[in-house]
Amino acid sequence: MNSNDQNGNFEKKRLRPRYVTDRSTYTQPEFDSDFAGVPATKHTFKEQAGMFARENVYCSWRRLGSLLMTVLPFLGIMRRYRVREYLLNDIMAGITVAIMQIPQGMGYAMLAAVPPVYGLYVSFFGPLVYFFFGTSRHVSIGTFAVVSLMLAGSVNRLASTASTEVNITDSLTRTEPSIESGKYSAIEVASSITLLVAFFQLGMSVLRLGSLSTYLSDQLVVGFTTGSSVHVFTSQVKRVLGLDIPSFSGLFNIVYTYIEIFKRIAETNIASLVISLICIVLLVLSKQFLDDKFKKFARTPVPMELLLVISGTSLSYVFNFGAKYDLEIVGEIPTGLPPPSLPPIDIWVTVVSDAFAIAIVAFTINLSLGKIFAKKHNYEINSNQEMFALGIVNAVTSCFSGFISSASLSRSLVQEGAGCKTQITSLVSCSILLFVLLFLGPLFEYLPNCVLAAIIVVALKGMFMQYKQLPKLFRHSKTDFGIWVVTWASTVFLDVTYGLGIGVGFSLLTIIWRTNHPQVAVMGRLEDTNIYKDISIYQPVFELPCIKIVRFEASLYFANAEYFRNMLYAVSEVTPTKLKRLRLRVEEKLKKKKDSECTNGSQHSIESHNSCSSRVSASSDESLEPQDPLGLSNYDSSVDLSGLGHDYVDIEVTETSADIEKPPASVTDADLKFMIIDCSMFSYVDITGVQTLAQIIKEYDEVDIMVILVSCRHNVRAMLQQSGFYKTLSADRLFLTVHDAVLFAVQSTSKHLLEYEKTSSIVVHF
Numbered sequence: 078m079n080s081n082d083q084n085g086n087f088e089k090k091r092l093r094p095r096y097v098t099d100r101s102t103y104t105q106p107e108f109d110s111d112f113a114g115v116p117a118t119k120h121t122f123k124e125q126a127g128m129f130a131r132e133n134v135y136c137s138w139r140r141l142g143s144l145l146m147t148v149l150p151f152l153g154i155m156r157r158y159r160v161r162e163y164l165l166n167d168i169m170a171g172i173t174v175a176i177m178q179i180p181q182g183m184g185y186a187m188l189a190a191v192p193p194v195y196g197l198y199v200s201f202f203g204p205l206v207y208f209f210f211g212t213s214r215h216v217s218i219g220t221f222a223v224v225s226l227m228l229a230g231s232v233n234r235l236a237s238t239a240s241t242e243v244n245i246t247d248s249l250t251r252t253e254p255s256i257e258s259g260k261y262s263a264i265e266v267a268s269s270i271t272l273l274v275a276f277f278q279l280g281m282s283v284l285r286l287g288s289l290s291t292y293l294s295d296q297l298v299v300g301f302t303t304g305s306s307v308h309v310f311t312s313q314v315k316r317v318l319g320l321d322i323p324s325f326s327g328l329f330n331i332v333y334t335y336i337e338i339f340k341r342i343a344e345t346n347i348a349s350l351v352i353s354l355i356c357i358v359l360l361v362l363s364k365q366f367l368d369d370k371f372k373k374f375a376r377t378p379v380p381m382e383l384l385l386v387i388s389g390t391s392l393s394y395v396f397n398f399g400a401k402y403d404l405e406i407v408g409e410i411p412t413g414l415p416p417p418s419l420p421p422i423d424i425w426v427t428v429v430s431d432a433f434a435i436a437i438v439a440f441t442i443n444l445s446l447g448k449i450f451a452k453k454h455n456y457e458i459n460s461n462q463e464m465f466a467l468g469i470v471n472a473v474t475s476c477f478s479g480f481i482s483s484a485s486l487s488r489s490l491v492q493e494g495a496g497c498k499t500q501i502t503s504l505v506s507c508s509i510l511l512f513v514l515l516f517l518g519p520l521f522e523y524l525p526n527c528v529l530a531a532i533i534v535v536a537l538k539g540m541f542m543q544y545k546q547l548p549k550l551f552r553h554s555k556t557d558f559g560i561w562v563v564t565w566a567s568t569v570f571l572d573v574t575y576g577l578g579i580g581v582g583f584s585l586l587t588i589i590w591r592t593n594h595p596q597v598a599v600m601g602r603l604e605d606t607n608i609y610k611d612i613s614i615y616q617p618v619f620e621l622p623c624i625k626i627v628r629f630e631a632s633l634y635f636a637n638a639e640y641f642r643n644m645l646y647a648v649s650e651v652t653p654t655k656l657k658r659l660r661l662r663v664e665e666k667l668k669k670k671k672d673s674e675c676t677n678g679s680q681h682s683i684e685s686h687n688s689c690s691s692r693v694s695a696s697s698d699e700s701l702e703p704q705d706p707l708g709l710s711n712y713d714s715s716v717d718l719s720g721l722g723h724d725y726v727d728i729e730v731t732e733t734s735a736d737i738e739k740p741p742a743s744v745t746d747a748d749l750k751f752m753i754i755d756c757s758m759f760s761y762v763d764i765t766g767v768q769t770l771a772q773i774i775k776e777y778d779e780v781d782i783m784v785i786l787v788s789c790r791h792n793v794r795a796m797l798q799q800s801g802f803y804k805t806l807s808a809d810r811l812f813l814t815v816h817d818a819v820l821f822a823v824q825s826t827s828k829h830l831l832e833y834e835k836t837s838s839i840v841v842h843f
Contacts, residue, residue, distance in 0.1 A: 171505020203482035278468035287460030304568025319346025356531035595631035633766035
């Protein structure tokens with residue numbers, strides 16, 4: 078379709094139906110009286126508890142089946158499993174993921190500061206347990222870089238076999254051991270933290286807090302994971318270069334890590350660097366050029382990671398890389414599975430905050446990936462069940478010398494791309510890993526750690542590609558851009574755990590700011606309609622004389638009540654307290670002037686004096702009433718009140734000139750006579766909000782400006798009723814719609830005009 082056709086279709090207007098409404102105006106009490114529904118039945122707490130028990134606490138075979146399907150989702154998946162259609166795809170995907178699990182499991186175990194073999198245990202037990210309890214069919218559970226990095230901080234701080242750690246926050250020059258430092262091995266510390274993470278996740282599942290991750294926005298999660306990837310990359314630089322440097326923790330630890338790296342750059346192990354560069358180049362070339370071509374034949378990417386592990390192990394064994402070139406190798410890998418044992422729990426007091434942060438991050442990443450695949454493949458996942466599944470996974474893994482499991486972005490994408498249909502894929506990959514653990518484990522003892530480091534570095538490519546989102550994010554939303562940058566910067570330059578907390582805090586601050594400073598729209602009317610829109614957005618709309626229509630686009634509560642009051646003063650250009658003080662000042666001046674005139678005329682007769690006093694009294698009274706209460710003398714005649722309804726009245730009013738000098742028009746002849754507040758955006762109002770409304774109404778009433786509330790929701794009206802608000806404002810000042818309130822104001826306008834004697838013809842439609 079060419080551009081001319083598109084423009085022609087764009088300009089072609091659809092046939093729009095028209096409607097005409099002929100009804101009476103309604104205040105809220107009038108509408109409730111005419112169209113009252115069935116009142117809601119109020120139940121006591123005992124009655125509510127009884128109804129809940131009858132609806133939820135009972136036994137039946139159907140309920141038992143439903144409970145089993147919820148707790149064990151694999152039962153429902155297996156019931157609908159199509160063997161001919163799904164099985165081959167699941168087997169191929171399982172083999173592909175298992176090939177990735179072996180090098181990634183070993184590499185991410187090093188990242189978590191534990192021996193590589195324990196990563197294989199996590200890669201086996203994690204997917205196996207998740208198969209029974211998880212609701213996502215496509216995520217790959219096992220080791221993950223970000224949670225491994227978060228775990229490493231605590232392991233380095235508390236484990237006896239971990240590398241020396243310098244705590245930057247407490248001291249930049251000396252090792253700062255913990256009270257528990259040196260008591261347990263690295264894997265005991267990691268397993269203990271994993272068990273605590275499991276309890277957090279199970280507890281939040283029982284409390285139905287699976288939706289907690291909704292408070293972590295996508296921008297926050299992406300900024301956090303991207304910042305964490307910088308730490309992951311940094312932790313592997315020393316292995317790529319073959320440097321033996323201490324680990325740093327605390328504020329700005331990444332800065333001091335790079336300072337230490339550059340200080341010792343001359344000590345780089347050339348063999349480690351060359352092997353790492355060769356592996357990185359081969360991995361990049363494979364992913365950029367070979368994967369797509371290879372998928373045409375095998376539907377899976379080239380297993381370059383596994384090939385590098387096999388070749389690296391073989392070459393290291395043959396040429397004795399460990400001894401000849403002083404390369405760090407994996408070391409002893411026991412065969413078989415570890416016996417179950419309960420991890421130590423006496424270190425929990427020192428790692429509570431770390432464990433809670435890891436529990437939230439692991440669950441958030443898992444749920445985010447699960448939602449992506451569920452949406453793509455048209456099925457649902459249960460957030461609370463996912464929390465429960467991760468809790469069970471980590472509890473079981475911790476008892477078999479494992480550490481924290483989570484969904485892996487890279488493996489999940491490969492698993493889904495390889496044709497995965499269900500979590501049968503996990504059973505296939507677990508079978509392969511079990512074979513490796515039982516029979517092939519010792520073959521990887523000579524694998525150089527720099528090969529695993531190269532695999533981890535290249536695996537971070539997907540996370541680093543997230544930087545591409547920034548220009549688009551900056552154009553679309555400065556607030557979301559700020560959340561991304563603040564979370565990333567605090568994660569990179571402070572610490573991973575600090576970054577998450579600061580990111581959440583900053584995100585909440587943006588929400589608080591937006592709710593505390595919402596948009597305040599001044600509404601105008603579209604000519605010949607009952608449509609009212611924001612005058613700053615729609616040019617054809619216009620404000621009505623003497624009437625200000627304001628919409629506060631948020632709920633009214635203690636945090637924004639004062640802002641609401643100030644914004645009303647600003648948009649109405651009338652501050653009642655100031656106006657009242659000016660009126661009193663003018664009244665005092667007028668009274669003094671007239672008293673002076675009467676005193677100077679004391680030589681006149683008593684009758685003249687009484688006449689003077691009467692005239693002063695009358696004049697003073699008149700000075701308090703505006704001579705043009707509707708402000709029509711200052712109103713643009715090109716904009717009238719026509720179209721507000723079907724009927725109109727012609728009103729002739731006359732007015733005689735005052736015998737005394739009037740005060741300034743800005744003081745007594747205010748144009749504004751009606752303030753209409755559109756409450757349709759108030760989802761709730763608290764006590765402070767009610768008090769603020771009452772104060773505003775009282776202040777405006779004192780300067781002869783009537784405040785009208787429109788479109789109040791039922792719960793808002795209930796709050797007004799319960800708080801005694803109607804003692805300040807009659808319920809008759811609540812109107813059904815903005816147009817109803819405007820018609821009332823216009824009718825009141827016409828009644829006021831009849832009181833004046835100055836002849837002028839004004840057409841008022843209502």
